Amino acid sequence: MTRIKLSDLHILRDFSGAWRLEATIADDCVKALQAFIDKVRGKFISAELAEWREKRSLDANSYAWVLMTKIADELTASGATTTKDDVYIGMLKRYGQGGVVKIQNKDAENWKRAWKYTEPHENLTQENAQYWRFWVGSSEYDSKEMSVFIDGIIEDAKELGIETLTPAELERMMNQWQKA
DSSP: OOOOOEEEEEEEEOTTSOEEEEEEEOGGGHHHHHHHHHHHTTSOOOOOOOOOOOBOOHHHHHHHHHHHHHHHHHHHHTTOOOOHHHHHHHHHHHHSOEEEEEEEGGGHHHHHHHOSEEEEEEEEGGGTEEEEEEEOOGGGOBHHHHHHHHHHHHHHHHHTTOOOOOHHHHHHHHHHHHHO
């Protein structure tokens, strides 16, 4: 998939009566867009438009996993039976993105297959339905969501006496999250 940052979109009708899309393209997207256009010339293409959100830094994701692994190791050393994946799910529940939806009982199995991080919330016996709580995996987070997620992980790590980045290092990483 080619991701292109556009602004100032306009729909115009040309002299032949055809509708055209006009947009301003970010400088750093021109080469990728031109390569895509060259590859699909003469073919129909599909496009999905959404409000632009900056992608998060891979450094941020790596740092989150380092801390969650250290948290799991610390908890295991203290006698708990936990893994970094258990810690991850706990962090999603505490600091992650998600919500609650109402699902008919007949659709519950498909719901669980479609959403990796779910749990029952409230059973509605009279409606033959149930509320389900779900969490979005952190790989889908934008920079702001990832920042909130990691801030929470950092606080939990500090409570366990786990060393985290210095304030200067955290500031550097926060700046990368904003630019990534």
